[in-house]
Amino acid sequence: MPDDSNLVLKPLPLQAESPAIVLASRSSARRSLLESAGVRADYRSADVDEHAIRDDARARGMAPGQTALELARAKARAVSVDRGAIVIGADQMLSCEGAWFDKPESMDRARQQLRMLRGRPHVLHTAVVMLRDGVEVWRHVACPVLHMRVFSDSFLERYLAIEGDAILSCVGCYRLEGMGIHLFSRVEGEHSAIMGLPLLAVLQALRAQHIILQ
Template identity: 30%
Template sequence: MVLASASPRRLQLLEQAGIAPDALRPASVDESVAKGEVPRHIVRRLARAKAEAALKIIKSEPELAKSFLIAADTVVAVGRRVLGKAELEHEAADALRMLRGRAHRVHTAICIVTPEGRWRERVVETRVRFRNISDQEIGAYLASGEWKGKAGGYAIQGIAGAFVVKLVGSYTNVVGLPLTEVVSLLAGEGYPVSLLWLSKAEVETE
């Protein structure tokens, strides 16, 4: 199993599901968005681009050449407006001010490539609503640093979980990887997910 991501959140989520990747091969791709491109298309295109780039890397590594590969991309959207990963504090501040007191959607595309070269793709959408957080709360959250590199300028698994008044759909999707869909796709392609759970149970009872 190869995870085409450097995200510690995606790695932790996979491990939570009992799946420990054999290698991490993060792929660098151009994440710029075309004018008028809708969120579902953006994440699908970028997840596939990451998978393609990672495949080129592992083809030169014989021990990984026949691995399952997982790539993913997540964006936060308010209507058709996409809020990318906040790298600067003012980007996170602008995003949080836009999100407060209203609903937004988190889209994640997952792309799985099997050892036989089959491609499986799925886009998962979760609806999230924030309460009307104050400027003081936004300032304090920015000071925490949790927003860095996060789509929409927040991490739901941290302090920002206290901003959420309603969530419809997959929580793990908002964190960065929809586990139900990942496990379903892997199991459907013959990856022994449940056997890994049994092995973990046997180790813990020894």
């Protein structure tokens, strides 16, 4: 009889062979979330003018969650995909006591933003839009609340030195999966939504589209 002791059985996938899933983002955090759930996807950068979209949204009096949806929708529409593919666009807006915060353009700006957020709760408006054949079939906004503790200036300087330019790509100047967790006393909401992709809601939407098993 053949020796099966060294055979490695591959787990059965939960995802259908088609259609393809495309995430309109190169975010390593979003990619990691999908991969950890066993979701196969292509990852493509979306070339959109985020500043122009935000400025237009402000001029129209849109709320942060609506603005995040506009950004997610624009990113989903910006990538080129084959017919039938599912395209997921995602983006985040941060608001604190009525003020909007963008990704910092420099370490000095990151320092200013963290001082402004220190000791206050803020909201991450995490939006996701799903397109199929260019038609929007689903959208969702999660709003986790993060309570930033009152940290010292010496801690802030040490934190900035450790994290470096990596935080310039983060709207809140932190990576919760890393050293950024030290900034907080409490967080409310789904961890994956804080990371940029509300995974429970996305998985349910994929089930509704018959992409993964019910």
